[in-house]
Amino acid sequence: MHAVIQKGTFARYDYGIFKHYKLYGQTTPPVFDLGRIPDSFPLWMGYGGQDCLADPADFNHTLRELRDQAKLQYVDRYGHDDFLYDIRAKEDVYDDLIGVFKSIMGRQSATA
Numbered sequence: 001m002h003a004v005i006q007k008g009t010f011a012r013y014d015y016g017i018f019k020h021y022k023l024y025g026q027t028t029p030p031v032f033d034l035g036r037i038p039d040s041f042p043l044w045m046g047y048g049g050q051d052c053l054a055d056p057a058d059f060n061h062t063l064r065e066l067r068d069q070a071k072l073q074y075v076d077r078y079g080h081d082d083f084l085y086d087i088r089a090k091e092d093v094y095d096d097l098i099g100v101f102k103s104i105m106g107r108q109s110a111t112a
Contacts, residue, residue: 010034010062034065042104043070046093048078071100 012029014020020027037043043066047059063070075082075092083093 010065034062035067037067039068041068042100043068044073044097044100045070046073046075046078046083046097048074048080048082049076050079050082053080073097 009031011031012024014029015023017027020029024030045059045063047054047056073093073096078086078092083089086092
């Protein structure tokens with residue numbers, strides 16, 4: 001997200017000009033083209049009110065670049081790492097995420 005904050009784009013990690021050239025073969029980090037994600041690809045995005053790495057402006061910028069609407073999960077008290085490490089992550093986040101996967105699998109089974 002470092003590049004999002006500084007450049008207004010969603011790109012690979014910003015290591016600096018010399019390491020970019022070594023890793024990426026160019027002087028800037030490559031930008032992710034979120035518009036290339038197919039409309040049929042289901043998206044789920046979690047975000048928190050205490051996230052210092054992905055602030056609301058960056059998150060909304062990413063949402064605008066997506067071609068399709070993502071299923072969103074907001075947890076006000078969560079920071080960036082809480083989605084992985086919070087003791088209540090199962091109840092706060094993963095139960096919803098698993099429900100989304102089950103819904104997708106159910107739709108695919110019905111059309112097969």
